[in-house]
Amino acid sequence: MLEIKNLHAxxxxxxxxxxxxxxxxxxxxxxxxxxxxxxxxxxAQVLAGRxxxxxxxxxxLYEGKDLLEMAPEDRAREGLFLxxxxxxxxxxxxxxxxxxxxxxxxxKYRGQEEMDAVDFLAFNKQRMKFLEMDQSLLNRPxxxxxxxxxxxxxxxxxxxxxxxxxxxxxxxxSGLDIDALRIVADGVNKLRSKENxxxxxxxxxxxxxxxxxxxxxxxxxxxxxKSGGKELALELEEKGYDWTKGENEKAVVSA
Amino acid sequence: MIQTTEQKNNWxxxxxxxxxxxxxxxxxxxxxxxRRNAIARFNEMGFPTTxxxxxxxxxxxxxxxxNFKPALSYAANQVALKDIEPFVxxxxxxxxxxxxHFSKELSSVSILPKRTFVENLATALKxxxxxxxxxxxxxxxxxxxxxxxxNAAFLKDGAFIYIPDSIVLxxxxxxxxxxxxxxxxxxxxxxxxxxxxxxxxxxLVESYVCLTEDSYLTNVVTEIVLGEHSVVEHDKLQIExxxxxxxGTIHVYQQxxxxxxxxxxxxxxxxxxxxxxAVLDAEGSECTLNGLSLATHQQLVxxxxxxxxxxxxxxxxxxxxxxxxxxxxxxxxxxIFVRKDAQKTDAKQTNxxxxxxxxxxxxxxxxxxxxxxxxxCTHGATVGQLDAEQIFYLRSRGIALTTAKDILTFAFxxxxxxRVHIEPLKEQLEALIHARLGEGRQSRDTQ
Ligand SMILES: Nc1ncnc2c1ncn2[C@@H]1O[C@H](COP(=O)(O)OP(=O)(O)O)[C@@H](O)[C@H]1O
Ligand SMILES: [Mg+2]
Numbered sequence: 001m002l003e004i005k006n007l008h009a010x011x012x013x014x015x016x017x018x019x020x021x022x023x024x025x026x027x028x029x030x031x032x033x034x035x036x037x038x039x040x041x042x043x044a045q046v047l048a049g050r051x052x053x054x055x056x057x058x059x060x061l062y063e064g065k066d067l068l069e070m071a072p073e074d075r076a077r078e079g080l081f082l083x084x085x086x087x088x089x090x091x092x093x094x095x096x097x098x099x100x101x102x103x104x105x106x107x108k109y110r111g112q113e114e115m116d117a118v119d120f121l122a123f124n125k126q127r128m129k130f131l132e133m134d135q136s137l138l139n140r141p142x143x144x145x146x147x148x149x150x151x152x153x154x155x156x157x158x159x160x161x162x163x164x165x166x167x168x169x170x171x172x173x174s175g176l177d178i179d180a181l182r183i184v185a186d187g188v189n190k191l192r193s194k195e196n197x198x199x200x201x202x203x204x205x206x207x208x209x210x211x212x213x214x215x216x217x218x219x220x221x222x223x224x225x226k227s228g229g230k231e232l233a234l235e236l237e238e239k240g241y242d243w244t245k246g247e248n249e250k251a252v253v254s255a
Numbered sequence: 256m257i258q259t260t261e262q263k264n265n266w267x268x269x270x271x272x273x274x275x276x277x278x279x280x281x282x283x284x285x286x287x288x289x290r291r292n293a294i295a296r297f298n299e300m301g302f303p304t305t306x307x308x309x310x311x312x313x314x315x316x317x318x319x320x321x322n323f324k325p326a327l328s329y330a331a332n333q334v335a336l337k338d339i340e341p342f343v344x345x346x347x348x349x350x351x352x353x354x355x356h357f358s359k360e361l362s363s364v365s366i367l368p369k370r371t372f373v374e375n376l377a378t379a380l381k382x383x384x385x386x387x388x389x390x391x392x393x394x395x396x397x398x399x400x401x402x403x404x405x406n407a408a409f410l411k412d413g414a415f416i417y418i419p420d421s422i423v424l425x426x427x428x429x430x431x432x433x434x435x436x437x438x439x440x441x442x443x444x445x446x447x448x449x450x451x452x453x454x455x456x457x458x459l460v461e462s463y464v465c466l467t468e469d470s471y472l473t474n475v476v477t478e479i480v481l482g483e484h485s486v487v488e489h490d491k492l493q494i495e496x497x498x499x500x501x502x503g504t505i506h507v508y509q510q511x512x513x514x515x516x517x518x519x520x521x522x523x524x525x526x527x528x529x530x531x532x533a534v535l536d537a538e539g540s541e542c543t544l545n546g547l548s549l550a551t552h553q554q555l556v557x558x559x560x561x562x563x564x565x566x567x568x569x570x571x572x573x574x575x576x577x578x579x580x581x582x583x584x585x586x587x588x589x590x591i592f593v594r595k596d597a598q599k600t601d602a603k604q605t606n607x608x609x610x611x612x613x614x615x616x617x618x619x620x621x622x623x624x625x626x627x628x629x630x631x632c633t634h635g636a637t638v639g640q641l642d643a644e645q646i647f648y649l650r651s652r653g654i655a656l657t658t659a660k661d662i663l664t665f666a667f668x669x670x671x672x673x674r675v676h677i678e679p680l681k682e683q684l685e686a687l688i689h690a691r692l693g694e695g696r697q698s699r700d701t702q
Contacts, residue, residue, distance in 0.1 A: 048647075048651050049647075049650070049651070050647055051643075051647070052643070071650070071656070072647060072650040072651050073650045073651075073652075073653050073654055073655050073656065073659075075651075076650070076651055076652055076653035077653045081651075082651055084648070084651075087648070088642075088644045088645050088648045090645050090648065090649075090663070090666065091666065092665075092666030092667065092669040092670065093662055093663070093666045097662075098649070098652070098654075098662070099652075101649075101654055101658065101662065102649075102652035102653050102654055103653075105653045105654050105655060105658070106653040109653070142648075158652065162652065162653070
């Protein structure tokens with residue numbers, strides 16, 4: 001489903017990603033862990049098409065297509081979804097209006113009929129229940145004045161409405177208390193299927209108790225220095241990221 | 256240079272003489288004395304240049320250069336109700352003016368409360384000369400402003416609204432000014448006078464629209480006098496031909512504890528200048544001025560506002576926004592005077608501009624002159640572009656780039672549009688904004 005090959009990207013000539021390689025197949029859950037500033041969000045944003053980052057080298061194939069050639073909206077329409085680490089506030093645009101515009105543009109792209117207001121509302125209700133989200137958030141401007149937790153929940157709610165094939169969750173656990181974490185993780189788990197895949201970006205192991213990954217990768221200084229099964233997350237929790245530093249040096253030497 | 260000014264004055268002077276002849280027996284009236292003084296004053300002043308501080312950023316040379324002819328009186332069969340249907344709001348008292356001339360056929364005023372007037376000014380001058388004479392041209396000073404002088408010189412018709420004490424007019428009054436096209440490049444000088452009694456209420460809509468994309472000048476002066484405790488909500492929509500000139504001057508005079516709100520929505524013309532001056536001349540009054548301008552191509556939209564806090568304990572709120580695309584230009588000048596006596600004044604001014612293209616520009620100037628010491632006055636001006644992070648967020652959810660920009664631009668306009676309480680007007684505004692955003696996009700795509 002997703003094949004990242006030797007991806008280099010940065011801002012204003014500063015390289016942040018230094019050759020990332022990663023393959024994700026349908027039905028899999030991958031966790032990307034790593035210390036602050038290692039490039040996790042940059043990777044997520046580059047995959048979603050953020051133009052602020054320049055890709056200087058490498059390739060990304062998404063369902064066999066060249067992802068980096070696609071406009072951000074086309075990536076979304078093709079089923080890619082990024083739950084932002086810091087969702088932006090958009091005053092003056094209601095969450096409901098925004099989501100309806102998003103869903104309908106995706107449906108239109110896929111040759112499906114656009115949803116009218118009544119159907120959309122019913123559809124939403126069902127999705128909200130599933131995330132135990134407060135209905136009033138829908139009528140408020142997108143993320144404006146939302147608490148950290150509400151913003152994260154709103155991201156997952158959008159995911160539930162848009163039903164992506166590949167979801168990238170960037171630190172969705174931060175800012176959530178334990179109950180909210182469980183609800184959000186439940187939501188993600190219910191959306192999992194054989195047809196889709198999830199990349200969970202986090203720097204704590206906590207979320208991975210609820211969303212069990214098939215693979216764990218450690219990103220340090222813009223490069224994956226270690227990959228393993230779910231037990232790698234526990235190991236990291238125990239030993240800290242310093243433990244992987246040596247791995248990184250080894251990787252640099254062998255490069 | 257002087258030569259051309261004189262020629263220009265000769266043009267308006269000779270037009271005035273023709274106009275005078277057409278008035279026949281009316282030339283002894285006090286109104287006519289006003290006209291004569293005004294044309295004399297106009298001849299002295301001439302049109303302002305950019306050397307005049309009030310016109311520094313708005314070069315009206317194209318107006319000064321054009322020999323506008325007086326709009327010939329309108330033939331009743333020239334424009335039919337179906338032509339103006341898109342601009343009409345049902346459930347309003349409606350006065351329609353075609354090229355500045357009152358159209359009885361297209362107007363529609365339902366039954367009014369006793370002693371209430373919603374009629375054309377020419378009728379009022381004839382039937383209620385005392386009432387009109389007491390207020391007409393008492394607030395708008397023609398000796399300082401060439402356009403006001405020209406309007407006073409050619410003063411003949413417009414709207415007259417009088418709401419007696421304690422009357423709440425249920426239906427809004429809609430003044431619809433239609434430019435219907437003409438073989439000549441014409442000027443019209445409508446004059447509106449609105450008087451509200453104590454404890455009365457009025458909702459007023461002015462709209463300036465066109466049926467053809469001609470060049471013409473609309474030079475309108477509106478005087479509004481609010482009685483004690485009266486409430487006036489005034490929406491102005493201005494969408495002229497892109498070859499036309501609009502100079503709209505509003506003077507508001509507020510008596511004790513009155514409440515005036517203006518929502519001025521301007522889609523411009525070639526040059527549009529909206530001037531609004533509110534004098535808060537008694538304690539406890541409140542004045543709210545909101546504005547939204549949307550310009551594209553080579554348009555120039557200028558908003559000059561003055562709020563004059565003459566007495567203590569008055570509040571004013573001002574929110575002016577501009578959305579500028581193409582090579583358009585915006586001008587905003589917001590004066591707030593707080594006179595020596597006007598203690599406990601609370602005045603707030605906000606001016607925000609959204610530039611949608613690299614070639615659009617804005618000149619913005621807040622001007623606070625405060626002579627009292629116990630007051631609260633704030634102002635803020637921002638000029639910016641659409642937020643890249645917000646655009647990306649919308650796109651990352653599958654929304655097309657152009658749609659994302661439109662959604663954000665619309666949201667920027669939203670808080671001004673939301674202040675319009677007349678539902679069909681609000682819907683019309685929303686449709687016009689969407690259309691204007693589309694035009695701006697097209698002009699950028701074809702560049
Ligand atoms: N837009 C940007 N401009 C400049 N530097 C950036 C930008 N985005 C990220 N960086 C830098 O790149 C590095 C990686 O950041 P990020 O991808 O956010 O890390 P993580 O998500 O792993 O904490 C950091 O040093 C950060 O300061
Ligand atoms: Mg991050």
